[in-house]
Every structure is written in structure tokens, then in C-alpha cells.
Amino acid sequence: MKITKIDIYAIHLPLIEPFVISYDTYDTMPSIITKITTDEGIVGYGEAVPDEHVTGETWEGAYMMLKHQLAPAVIGQDPLCFEKIHDLMDKTVYLAPAAKAAIDIACFDIAGKKLQVPVYQLIGGRYHEKFPITHVLSIGSPEKMAQEAAERVEMGYRSFKMKVGTEVMKDVERIKAVRERVGDAIDIRVDVNQGWHNAATTLKGLRALRKMNLDWLEQPVDADDIDAMVEVKAKSDVALMIDEGLHGMKEMREIIAKRAADKVNIKLMKCGGIYPAMKLAHMAEMAGIECQIGSMVESSVGSAAGFHVAFSKKVFKSVELTGPLKFSKDIGNLHYDVPFISLNEKSGLGVDVDESIIKELCQFSCSVDGKEEGNE
Template sequence: MKITRVDLYQLDIPLEKPKRYPNKTYEALDDTIVRIETDEGHSGWAEVCPIATTYQPEHALGVRAAMEEIVPGLIGEDPTQTDRINEKMNLWLMGAQYAKSAIDIACWDLCGKVYNRPLYQLLGGRLLNKAAGYPEIEAGQPEIVTERIAQYRNEGFRHFQLKLGRGSNFDLDIARLRYAADAVHPGETLVADANKAWSTHEALRILRATEDIDYYIEQPCLTYEECLSIRHQVRQPMILDECMTDIKLMLRGLADNCFEGIGCKITRVGGITGTKLIRDVCKAAGKIMTVDDAWGADLSAAAQAHIAVSTPARTFFATYVSTYFSKVRYDLEAPMLVDGYLNTNEKPGLGVDPDMSMLGEPVRTFT
């Protein structure tokens, strides 16, 4: 079997709520969708949708630029040999894991179709009946926190992520945390995500002022070194997200005892192959992980679903499904959150058949 064609599609994903960053507000995000075709009639799909150029180094135009370097070297390769495909991509381009992830995921989707199995069966089998999702609670006034938790609880969620540190101050962040702690019920989980916004002195002050509250702190500071510097000065269990970009950093974090969990975004770490490796190391090390992605639609949600349900309960923490909150669907039968939980379907591969009328013509074709 050989790759004969790769198509790139571009899709704008409108946001339910604008995403605001220091120098730009995003009303929609630029999504790149990839289709791989073979000489035996099989095809595989994937997507990659970075959030913003000021959030992480990944950006939408970079996806399609990287494809110009990567894809010509893959024509004629066997897409079911996923490790070989990854080695080939690394020969053609250094870095750009987020772009390579789309090729990797599409190859895994294609493998499922070749073997006529849903993807989770190729990842070790089903270990969860369904995967708990979580919503983001925006960094607004403290009173909003109580309303949002009640709203999302009614939608079936029991795991809540509270955003902190965006244009706020010490008192506002502490107030948000206390409102959230009062709103969360027994058996529910609260995570406070600073999205790397705090300096070390800000993180120490806020975390020490809220030591009486039961919550996880996620990515308090920009760099791994900053997070490590406060790790053993506070009581809250720590989850690292943005600074965990590959398995080497994760292994360093394990050696330094720097975290209890990982916020793993599939396209940040190279796709299914990279996420599976991180999942298995978390399992062996007794750590927890979320199964997330930067953004996306049905293909992204499906990839998360298959990784999530093939993760042991003791390792899986929760999953954020962005398309649930942006409402863009190009396959209404694809995996989606229902009553706060994500599940796969039983179709081969990812189980997604994109509506071609929504995608339009490819913006680039490689043969």
C-alpha cells in the first residue's frame, strides 16, 4: 500500500465566545483538515487547529507551510507503518510537531479502516465505557463562576476548569477560586488554570492564600523552570500543560517530581503516536493526564475519544472537547459530548466521514 495523494482543506471555525489575547481577539480559528489517499482506495483524515499566535508557537499558516516540506517525501510510503512515517517526516523537517500530527493521525485513521477496527482497538482496547469531559469557566467577575458551574452541571459535567490570570489581579483570582470552591459539590473536581500567566511571586502569593481549598493548579507560570521553582513551596497538586511539549520534557518532570498530571494536547505532541507514548508513561508512573487538543471539530474530538477510552481509569483525568463549545459539525454521527461524557462510535478508524460540501475544494493537493 502506498500514499498517492494528500489533500489540504481550510475551514474557519467560528467561536461561541471570542478568545481574547493581549494583542488580538479571535472570532474564529483557522483549521487545516488533511486527507491521505492510497493506491488501494483507503483514505485517512485528520485536522489541526492552533488557537492563537500569542498562546503557543504553533500557528495555522505554519501548518500548511510545513506540509510543503513534509508531504512530498511521503508520497509512495506505506501509511500503515506509522513509526516509519514519523521517521520520514523528521528527516524532511525539524520540529513542527503540530503539523506532523495531522499526518500521523490521518495514518492511524487509515490503519483502522484497513483493519476494519475502531481506532481504540489499535491503541490497546477499550478501558473506559465513556470519558468525562470538562468545560472552561472564563476569567470574568467572581459571581459568574457560580452561574457557570451550575449551568455546566446541568449539562452533565462534574469536572470544572476555572481560568485565572488573564488581565486580573491577586484579589480577583483569589475571589474566583473561593466562589468556585463554594459552588463545587462533593465528588466533583476543580482545576484552576492560569495558562502560564503568573510570575513566580504571583503564583506563590495566590496559591498560599488558597491552601485551604481543594483544587489542582494547572500551568501557573510560563516555563518549566518557573513551575518547578514553586512546585515544592505550595500544597496544591500541579498539572503541567503548555510546557510539556514532548516526552523528553515529561521524563524530566518525572525525575524532578514536578507534577501530578499532564495536560496532553494531541496535536502538540505529534498526534496519536506521541500521545500514546505519553499515555503509557503516565500509566507506568502513576500520573494522571487530560486528553485534549488545542482546538478543532469532529476529527479532533474523535481522536480524543479514542485515546481517552483506551486510557486506564487511574490515569485518565478528563477531556476538553472544543467543538462542543463552538458547535461546528461536519459529521453529525462523529463522536461528541453527551451529558458531559465523550465516547467513540464503532466505525473503523476515527469514525468520521466529513461532509465534503462543508469543506469545499482543497487549498493544496500533493501527488
């Protein structure tokens, strides 16, 4: 089987309400959808949700890289040869993990459909039956975040990921307001998205939060400052998760060597897709580090890919893949039994993609054969 054509669509996914984190506010989520067709007529879908603050890629840049470099590099290749596909992409382009994930995910979708099994059967088989879904609270006033949390508890949610990362003591007020509103039985995870920058500020915040019974604290310091994570971990009894500080094997080796985190947040858009995500999970497992699968707020395509990885390995203890729940219109039909997710047994990603919605949301598109389909 060979890849014969790759269609690339740059779309804007409409959010129900703005998504606010420490470094940006999103009214829509820019995404790139790949549609890979093979000589056997099997079609697979992939997704890239680049973030210049995290992956180092812009939406426009990732699109152009897929069009001019990555897609041409894999035309004619067998989509089931994952190692070779990644080797070709790595030789063609340095880094660019989200763009590479768009190819990787589509290849796994094809492989599953070819072999008539779900993707998770290709990477270890199904271990988990279901995962609880954590609701993500965007940055807002303490009152607004507490009210939203209370409403979600009524809907059945038992855990929250709080986005903070402004002034540390204002963030403390937000966290205390939510804890007081939902009580001690609800799990609260705090994601700073690097917003506290250094160990000193982070430790100041943690001292003020000593009685808040946090599940864990995620990426409080600048991404490249692994040593600051080491200092925070050594001086605090709150579990520490690394996110933006982990991209690929280079960072994972340093995290393991320095024992810089209790948990790692693996995202397909940061590491390059399903295949490299599994490599990171194996490394973490050998080091006794728990894993989470997170997302860059992806559609049903990218979210399903992340779920297949999470469901296939014991080392994954949590998931944060709630993009489809945040969109007013999605390109696929990934199903949530709120507050749980339980994957189906359909082949490939198990997601039906509506190409009419892709075209509706599309800003520009192309095929690697050079036939323009948009208005670049």
C-alpha cells in the same frame, strides 16, 4: 498500501461564543484538515490546530509546511508504518508538532478503516467505557463565570476547568465566586496557562485559595521554567499539572527526573499526534504520573483522535476535549452524551466527515500534486 494524495484545507471553525484564555481571545478557531487518499481508495482525515503561543506554529505556517514539506515527504509511503512516517517527518522538519499531527491522525484513521477496527484497538484496546466531560469556563468576571458554572451544573456537569491567568488576586476572586456558587461537591480544576509566570506569584495565589478544595492547578508558571514547577510542587499540597511545559520526550524526561508535576496534560497537537502521545503516556505510566488528554479546541476529527488515545490506557484519568461542543458548526459528528463521552465502535476515528462543510468553512486549500483548489 501507499499514500497517493493529500488534500489540505485551511478552515475557520465558528465558535458559539468567544474563547478567552490568558494569552488570547478566539472568535473562530483556525484549523487545518488533511484528507489522505491511498491507492486502495481508503480515505483518512487528520487535523492540525496550531497555536503560536504553545506549539510555535502559526495557522498559515503550518499549512505551508504541510503543503511544501510534510505531505510530499510521505507520498508513496505505507500509512500503517507509523514509526517510519514519523521518522520521515522528523527528518524533513524540526518540531512542528501540530502539522505532523495532521498526517499522523489521518494515517491512524486509514489503518483503522483498513483493518475494520476502531483506532483504540490499534493502540492497546479499549480500557475505559466512558469519561465525564469537564466544562471549560473562559475568563470573565467572577459573576459571569459563577453564573455559567451554575447553569452547567443544572445540565449535569460535575467538574469545571476554570481559565484564569490575569492578575493573581483577581483570579482568586473568580475561583472563589465559582466555588461559592456551585458548592463543595463539584470538582474545580484551575488552568493558568502560564499567566502567573513564576513560583512566587503562584504560591501567593495558592495561599489565598487554601480552602477552595481545588482538584489541581495547571501550568501556573512559564512553560520553560520546569524548576519553578518543582518549587511550587514542593511548597503546596495542591496537585500540580504541567501542560505547555510538556511537548515531547525531552521535556517528559526532565519532568520525571525532577518530579516536577503530579499530572501531565498530553495534547496531540503539542507532541505530534497519536503515535508520540502513546510514547509519552508509557513514560508517564512508568514514573507513576497520571495523564490527561487535552486539546487545542479541535473539531470532531482531532477530538476523536484524542479520545481514542485516552480510552486505550488506564493511566489516563481525565479528558478535556470539548471543542465540538463549542462550535456552532463542525465538520464531523463526534457524539457526546453530556456530561459524558462514550466512543462508538466504528472503524478508524469513528467520525463521519462532511466535506461540504469543510469547503464552506475553507479559506484556502491545495493538493500535494500541485493542483490549486483555493485562492492562496
